[in-house]
Amino acid sequence: MLQIYCGEGKGKTTASLGLALRMAGAGMNVAFVQFMKGGDTSELASLALIDRIAVMRCDRDYGFFNTLSDDDKKELTDCHNSLLDRAFSSGFDAVILDEFNFAYGHALMDCRKAEMMIMEQKDKKEIVITGRNPADIFTDAADYISEIKCVKHPYKKGVTARKGIEF
Numbered sequence: 001m002l003q004i005y006c007g008e009g010k011g012k013t014t015a016s017l018g019l020a021l022r023m024a025g026a027g028m029n030v031a032f033v034q035f036m037k038g039g040d041t042s043e044l045a046s047l048a049l050i051d052r053i054a055v056m057r058c059d060r061d062y063g064f065f066n067t068l069s070d071d072d073k074k075e076l077t078d079c080h081n082s083l084l085d086r087a088f089s090s091g092f093d094a095v096i097l098d099e100f101n102f103a104y105g106h107a108l109m110d111c112r113k114a115e116m117m118i119m120e121q122k123d124k125k126e127i128v129i130t131g132r133n134p135a136d137i138f139t140d141a142a143d144y145i146s147e148i149k150c151v152k153h154p155y156k157k158g159v160t161a162r163k164g165i166e167f
Contacts, residue, residue, distance in 0.1 A: 001122060001123075001126060001127075001143035001144065002118065002122040002127050002128075002129070002138065002141055002142045002143050002144075003019075003126070003127070003128045003129075003142065003143065003144040003145075003146075004128070004129050004130070004134050004138060004139065004142045004144065004145045004146070005128065005129075005130045005146050005148065006101065006130070006131060006132060006133070006134050006145065006146075006147055006148070007132065007146075007147040007148035007149055007150075008132060008148070008149065008150045009148035009149045009150040009151070009153075010148070010150065010153060010166065011148045012098075012130040012131065012148055013043075013098050013099070013130060015130075015146065015148070016032075016096045016098055016128050016130050017032075017043055017047075019094075019096070019128060020032050020047075020053050020094070020096055021050070021053075023052075023093065023094050023126070024050050024052035024053050027052070028052065028093035028094055028126075029052050029053075029054070029091065029092050029093050029094075030052060030053045030054070030092060030093065030094045030095075030096060031054050031056060031086070031087040031090065031092040031094070031095045031096065032047060032053050032054065032055050032056070032096045032098065033056045033057070033083050033084070033087045033095065033096065033097050033098060033100075034055070034056070034057040034098045034099060035057075035080055035083070035097065035098065035099040035100055035102065035103035035108070035109075036062075036065075036076075036099045036102055036103055036108075037057055037058075037061075037098070037099060038057060038058045038059065038060045038061035038062055039061035039167075041167045042163060042164050042167060054090075054092070056083050056086055056087060057083070058076065058079040058080075058083070059079075060075075060079075062075075062076050065102075065106060073108065076108050077107075077108050077109060077110075080103055080108055080109040081109055081110050081113070084109060084110075084113065084114055084117060088117045088121060092125065093125055093126065094125055094126040094127070094128070095121070095125060095126075095127050095128070096127075096128040096130075097127070097128065097129045097130070098130050098131075099130060099131045100114075100129040100130060100131055101129060101130065101131030101132060101133055101134045101135070101138075102131045102132065102133075103131075104135060105131075105133055105135065115137055118138065118141075119137075119141060122141065122143075
């Protein structure tokens, strides 16, 4: 089935990590693919301890979209396309595409190929996409959509991201 975690609130990646943990505990092999994230995040240390979860991400932290050069965008797009190929060509029971919606929405991948991969596989394996503003093609095809709403966040009081909480 196809699941989507979207919305403006904190917790989309965290929810998908919880699902990955549950699936691995049930004996499933999970590809956890992170788009737009190349820097060190705390979940990587925990995921490295779980044999049934394969983390796939770019080797470089490209920073924020609005600071990317055209060369960076091309390199990042190539990396994202490679991640999709690896995740969908291997024998995973589940594919989690973290921050997929942003990368897809900014054409930082071959969007038609991504659509085809997801649509062809959603009835054969569990696929999860996260991020704000999912495209209609995916919301129309989704079996689950969970929207995470931000009611209150310390960022609005000037508190920066905290290790172990936001990253």
